[in-house]
Amino acid sequence: MDKISRRKFLEKSLLINGSVVLGSAWICPFLESFTLPQAILYHVQIQDDNPAIAWSQDKCKGCRDCLTACAEKQLIQGSYKSVRGHHVCIHCGACIQVCPYGALTEKYNYREVFSALEDPSKIVIASIAPSVPAGIGEFFGLPSGSYLDGNIAGACKTLGFDYVLNNNFSADLTIMEEAHELQRRMEGNSALPQFTSCCPAWVKYVEMYYPSLVKHLSTTRSPFSMQGALVKSYFARKKKIDPARIVHVAIAPCTAKKYEIGREELTTDGLRSTDIEITTNELAMMLREKNIHIAGQKGAFDSSMGKASGSGIIFGNSGGVMRAALRTAHYNLTGKNPAGDFLELKELQGLTGLKEATVKIGDRSLNVAVVYEMRNAKPILEQVMAGTCKYDFVEVMACQGGCIGGAGQPAKTISDLENRMKALDSADAGAAFRFSHENPEIRTIYRKFLGKPGGKDAERLLHTYYTDKSELLVPAKSRKPAKVS
Incomplete structure (x- = not known):
């Protein structure tokens, strides 16, 4: 049996894009034949057509931090x-969040926004997510936890957006539909627990790894998807705009x-529904390029889709969707708004990866859970598969702390996350109305356009469906050809 020299081994290896790609097999002095893994990876493998993430070969040092985060936090790598x-x-x-060299970034789309703003044939509409006002100030040297909703509205108008809308409005709308759906499932005792569906990373994870459980995902669209559908229907009709001219920017x-x-x-x-998405970081890049400092901007969201309740604001925090949904579910089931401890649900707040509570609504007790990162979600999915899950309703987000810790936000410490959470909770506490069902613009859109939660028009515009995406786990050349009927 021939031994292979170190030189020959290295000659059979080729460093490509941070991966050591090895020959198919070699003779080992201890084994008859030893087949090596195809690649020893030194960074997450980002394909050119990935719509969200970009990788720079020039900046990558092969530290493997990204692989660790992907494998240990989100359970994807490996x-x-x-x-x-x-x-x-x-x-x-x-x-992106753990890369110390800037080799991984979001895929930048803000140049598309600049192009749209310069096109006189387009009506460019911005919708601002709940977490953005609590994060953008850090890009301009302001303390973490600065809450700048009016500043962002003014800054976007200065950039040239025709309308600036508050996506917290559609967070309220999400609650109206999701709470109605939860009530329907509870009454029929079907497909419980209900999982939230606001986080697209979480939804895709379920579709790939647990496709038999997609029926547990709320059919309610994410707030941005709802917002876009209504911008190009309800809002366009009110403003007498041809929907084909609208460029909706999330x-x-x-x-x-x-x-x-x-x-x-x-x-x-x-x-x-939405034409372009840019992150908080990309908005800051646009403002800096135009020499616009966020602190010097003042403004307000445009009406019709500009008002939000405190429940819509806390969507950005881990536990916020759950707390908001339970507030309206309580009203739907009892005819009364919750108060006291139920209004705050402190046990569902904070930076613990799994938070749980039992809440009493009328004569029924609900077991609920809030998790972030797939490593905390997977045990619950396994319990559902085994028929041993004790929960009725589960909120899942991919990012630590929820959306306030998203990869498009400023780099974060635990203190930064806590300050952003406090900013949203303070805005909720000081809101003119704290319940989604009390938002006057929400009442108006149901009365004049949507009908009722769960109704025909609401189903068409505000709900969606999910598909089995498990084939994405299999290399394309190994997939079975689709059946042709």
């Missing part, structure tokens, strides 16, 4: 058959939204 040219991603951006803390806006299921009447 969970599928790794062959060259086949990579799986949920677009969460956990890899401004979010999230990289996975760049993937979500391309989902075929989220088109409405042949139009994409």
Whole structure:
């Protein structure tokens, strides 16, 4: 049996894009034949067509921090058959957040926004996510936790947006639909627990790894997808705008939204709900390029889709969606708004990866849970598969702390996350109304346009469906051809 020299071993290895790609087999002095893994990776493998994340070969030092985050936090790396040219991603951006060299970034789309703003034939509409006002100030040297909703509205108007809308409005709308759906499931005792569906990285994870459980995902669209559908229908009608002229720009803390806006299921009447997504970071880049400092800007969101309750604001925090939904579920089931401890639900706040509570609504007790990162979600999914899950309602977000910790936000410490959470909770506490069902613009849109939660028009514009995406775990050349009927 011939031994292979170190030189020959290295000659059979080729360093490509941070990966040591090895020959198919070699003779080992201890084993008859030893087949080496195809690649020893030194960074997460980002394909050129990834809609959310970009990788720079020039900046990458092969430190492997991104691989660790992807494998340990989100359970993706190492969970599928790794062959060259086949990579799986949920677009969460956990890899971006740990890269010390700037080799991984969101895929920048802000140049498309500049182009749209310069096109006189387009009506460019910005929608601002709940977490953005609590994060953008840090890009301009302001303390973490500065809450700048009016500043952002003014800054976007200065950039040239025709309308600036508050996506917290559609967070309220999400609560109206999700609470109604939860009530319906509880009454029928069907497909419980109900999982939230606001986070596109989480939704894709379920579709790939647990496709039999997609029925547990709320069919309610994410707030941005709802917002876009209504911008190109309700808002366009009110403002007498041809929907084909509208460029709807989502401004979010999230990289996975760049993937979500391309989902075929989220088109409405042949139009994409959202045309471009940029992150908080990209908005800051646009402002700096135009020498606009966020602190010096003042303004207000445009009406019709500009008002939000405190419940819509706390969507950005881990536990915020759950707390908001339970507030309206309580009202739907009892006819009364919750008060006291139920209003705050302190046990569902904070930076613990798994938070749980039992809440009493009328004569029924609900077991609820809030988790972030897939490593905390997977045990619950396994319990559902085994029929041992004790929860009725579960909120899941991919990012630490929820959207306030998204990969498009400023770099964060635990203190930064806590300050951003406090900013949103303070805005909730000081809101003119704290319940989604009390938002006057929400009442108006149901009365004049949507009908009722769960109704025909609401189902068409505000709900979606999910599909089995488990084939994405298999290399394309190994997939079975689709059946032709």
